Amino acid sequence: MSCGEAVMKLLSAYEVDTVFGMAGTMTLELYRGIARAGIRHVQCRNEQGASFMADGYARATGKPGVCTIIGGPGVTNAATGIAQAYCDSQPVLVLSGASPAPTQGKGWGAIHELNDQAAVTAGFTAFSAMVRYPEELPELIARAFAVFRGSRPRPVHLSLPRDVLPTPVEAEWRIRRAPTLPMPDPAAIDQAADRLAQARRPLILVGGGAVGTRKPLTEIAERIGAPVLATNAGKGILPDSHPLSLGCSVLQEASKQALADADVVLLVGSEVAAGDHFVAKLEISGDIIRIDIDPTELTSMYAAAVPIQSDARAALLALSSALASRKPTAQRSQGESRVREILARNAAKLTQVEKLHACAWKILRSALPADAIVMGDATQIVYTGSFAMPMETERCWFYSGSYCALGFALPMAIGAKIGAPHRAVIAVAGDGGVMFTINELATAAEERLALPVIVWNNDALMAIADGMDERQIPRIGVEPRSPDFQRLAESLGCHAVRAASAEHLAQSLRDALVADRPTLIEVRQDSPWLRG
Structure with missing residues (x-):
């Protein structure tokens, strides 16, 4: 079998059953391996979506999330999701292609060339390695799973040159036992x-x-x-x-x-x-x-x-x-x-806007089962939700405040729903943040996921706008025009609705949890019923 097939066979032995990614000409042998190993592949619309989905899968399941991407632009696209997983201590394995080994560091202009691709992700992974020979892979993959299972989990990036992946592999690659966790003194x-x-x-x-x-x-x-x-x-x-x-x-x-x-x-x-x-x-x-x-x-x-x-x-x-x-x-x-x-x-110290947020969370909580997973984006309603959305169970509330990227909630919710299909999963994002990854609604629709996506619309990047107002800085670059979210979601194969009352929001969420596809539910901050 080829090196690419051997990699996927070995990952299957490590109980990997799902990968998120986008195929490319340099990673074709990985995809031959995916097919032969019987691993599920979820096609994203952008490599950033793949890394976020792998992160969401890891959070929902407790198992490593895996994404397969091309080298060069695939790696730089995925970098935001990898860095977020690093900041939040999540086990994510990134398998990327790379330019042919003889071209590495030469500057010859090879397709998808980065001068030192492993160095690009070295600062936000447990380790990043450029593979030169297939024989290195069993040790590197074992080392990755040792990080995931025996220490503080963080992402690992393995770059696989396009001339290494087709190389024949004769030996049988076997899993290696991970170390046990440290015990207290x-x-x-x-x-x-x-x-x-x-x-x-x-x-x-x-x-x-x-x-x-x-x-x-x-x-x-x-x-x-x-x-x-x-x-x-x-x-x-x-x-x-x-x-x-x-x-x-x-x-x-x-x-x-x-x-x-x-x-x-x-x-x-x-x-x-x-x-x-x-x-x-x-x-x-x-x-x-x-x-x-x-x-x-x-x-x-x-x-x-x-x-x-x-x-x-x-x-x-x-x-x-x-x-x-x-x-x-x-x-x-x-x-x-x-x-x-x-x-x-x-x-007693809640602001007026926090009271609006709290009202929305109360409605959402009433319509969700106790073990529902909430993926929250970097948005004011989620900041309030940290304390206003009651949770009785761990691994239900996720918000990445450290890296604080925009747009992660939707693809992370997709990964979580695929990893935990029998649990309710929702994404909550602002009107600005959701636009960073709105294309992944097409992925969720293609996978037929019953996934509610709550979009809190206040017609601004409001946290930044508030900061400008406090410092008497003119609002520049913080009030982008929103699309017609309902028509946009429908064009990507989803249901869509704008909440017209508290009862309508609750019922729309209940309907979305059992729908045949994702449902975008727009909630406008200026809705009078939020103040009732």
Whole structure:
């Protein structure tokens, strides 16, 4: 078989069943391999869509997302999605073509030539490698899956020259076992348990690295009476309905103040990125007990008094066990009282626009099942949704605040729906952001996905426009003319509707969840019924 076929056969052995991409003349042998391995291929309309879809698939399934693209422009098109996956610690494998090996670095003008293609993505991948010989691939692919399964997951890019992919492969390539996750230091666990038991105003902050820790997290919070604050990636690990949950309200002032007032903060699986709270650095004056799989996070600007490099679930299980034999200073009732007071202060400070957003989220929540996946774009309604959209389950709310690209919600929702076809999935985007990837509605229609796409239309890139207004800068380049979204969606094979009332929005969403194709639902910010 050819090298391209061998790659896909090996990926199938690693349980890859779906790839997102666009074929090209330099990657034909990969496509021969896709067909022979029985792997599903989802054809995107742009390579950026492919990388976003692979990211969305990874988030919904917990498995690596895979995309296949051409070299050169395919790589540069996909770069935004790859970089987002890097910032959000998502396992994405990018297989790209490349110019023939003898032309590399020569500047001969080979088709799709980049002078050093591996270097293009090196800064936003766990590693990026230019393959010279087929024999390198079993090790490189095993190394990629070791990153995905045994450390902080991040994307990997393998460049496959067009003259390497057709090369015959005689040997049988086999999977290699990934390393196990790191376990916590017992001495550090004891130190952490002592500090938490003695804390008078403890607080817990959880991020995406804490996914899968609900049971020990709940035990610890209830034992020491600690309010639990989540980042966007940690939303739903502790249900928002739990009396100790502050939800993902770190964007709101009362929650920020609670974090500043805490005497001990247990920080689990988060880099505490500015995209979650919109300030350069959160004020944390108390001692930080930090649990993270990535050692570089333990010495970051949020330095730890007790650093614990470990898989979060193993560490929290050990910490819960250690706390069981200690008498805490703070009580659960005190923590619950703090939560009620903080949430009330947050609610009292909502702006008029946030109240409109909250109204829309309340309607959407009522029409969605509890385990629905929401892919939110970089848009004001999603910023509000971080704290206004209740979530009872982890891996349901996704918003990439760190890289903060525009347009990712739609293709990520496509990837999520393909990865989790039996779950409800929706995309929520602004009128400006959705135009970045609106072409991928055609992909969703071709795949016959029952995918609601909520477009919040305020006729502007409003976050930027607001910033201009505050600084008395004329609004330049922030009020693009929107298309007729309903006609545009219909031309791409979708249903489309503009919400005319709260009841109409809810029913339109319910209908869209069981439709035979995607449905674009436009919600205008100036709709009178949002103020009712």
